[in-house]
Amino acid sequence: MTGTTTKKMNRGGEKIYQGLREDILCLRLKPGSVLDEAAIAARYAVSRTPIREAIIHLISEGLVERHGRVALVASLNFDNLPSIFDALLLSSRVVNREAACNRTREDLKNIRTKMLEFDRLCGDGSGVQRQDANLEFHMAIADAGRNEYFSSFYERMLLTASRLHQACFSNQVAAERSPEEQAELQQHLTATSQQHHRILEAIEARDADQADRLAVEHQELSFARLQNAVFGRNRDGFEAFSLAPEALGRR
Numbered sequence: 684m685t686g687t688t689t690k691k692m693n694r695g696g697e698k699i700y701q702g703l704r705e706d707i708l709c710l711r712l713k714p715g716s717v718l719d720e721a722a723i724a725a726r727y728a729v730s731r732t733p734i735r736e737a738i739i740h741l742i743s744e745g746l747v748e749r750h751g752r753v754a755l756v757a758s759l760n761f762d763n764l765p766s767i768f769d770a771l772l773l774s775s776r777v778v779n780r781e782a783a784c785n786r787t788r789e790d791l792k793n794i795r796t797k798m799l800e801f802d803r804l805c806g807d808g809s810g811v812q813r814q815d816a817n818l819e820f821h822m823a824i825a826d827a828g829r830n831e832y833f834s835s836f837y838e839r840m841l842l843t844a845s846r847l848h849q850a851c852f853s854n855q856v857a858a859e860r861s862p863e864e865q866a867e868l869q870q871h872l873t874a875t876s877q878q879h880h881r882i883l884e885a886i887e888a889r890d891a892d893q894a895d896r897l898a899v900e901h902q903e904l905s906f907a908r909l910q911n912a913v914f915g916r917n918r919d920g921f922e923a924f925s926l927a928p929e930a931l932g933r934r
Contacts, residue, residue, distance in 0.1 A: 693736070695729050700737035702727070707746050707756055708842070709811055710849055718747065718754040745839040746846075759846055764909070767847070771840040772902045775821070778837050779894035781828030783886045790827035791887055797823045798879045805872040813872070814845045820879060824886065844905065851912035871908055878904065 703723070706712040723734050738754050741747040748757045782790070797820040804813045818841050825834040878901045885893040 693733065695727075695733035696736035696740075699723065699727055699729065699733055700740050703737060703741060704744075704746065705811070707741070708814065708845055708849060710846075712756045714756050714758045716756045718756065720754075743835075744842055746842060759843075759850060761847070764847070764906075767840065767843055768902065768906050771837075771844055772899065774833065774837040774840055775898040775902055776895050777833055778821075778825045778828050779882065779886070779898040780891040781830055781833065782824045783889050783891040783894040785829045786827040786886055786889075790823070791883070794820065794823045794827065794883055794886065798883055801879065802876050805876055810849070814849065817875070818842070818845060824882070827886065844909075848905075848909060851909060871904070874904055875901075 703712070703718070712718075718738060720731050720734050724731055727734075738747055738749075742749060742754070746757055748755050782794075786794075797816065801813065801816040801820050804816050808816070818838075821841055822834070822838055825837050828834065878897060882894060882897045882901065885897055
């Protein structure tokens, strides 16, 4: 996860934020689930003040929605996939260009550290760990761009895409993958890692146009796999597959 969110919270709020965030991204808390403050307080042995603080941050990331006085895990709907792709594509292009223009040596060091951590997890990490490492890598690039407004929007879109990927692939337990599924995953991870390295090279060279082109390639790679997973579940198209609460109850 990014440090820009948690550094503003006290220790208690940060712990709750991290726990709830992981539960949401892993789908242990399903879309539409109510965040019961009393139950959370009992789980973490805290008052409701740090819980509300954590929920505010989750709302700012688009992971939680407030309906009146009730906080719910944000819904997911594959009907919105084209719009999500467009928003993430455009924001990633801007972020990559800004990073190429504004990065410092310290930024490059940070991006490289996050990139190598993702590479390491491609060999022995879980899907959730890789998703988090991927987010860290791209947010290190966003930080190098020096525009907090772009960074905030970009993080929100990355988190949305991460939840969609988790929803599609969470049922693929490593020990139970077929040889074909394992080969497909490894091919995707290898291509992702290679693109990460090329993106860093473009940013280091201050080549904004190349960083922009690579952003397009990278998002196309990511969403091609997601689209294949969605259509693999239902050949009629996106409209038939939804992660609304009532649909999840039937899965």
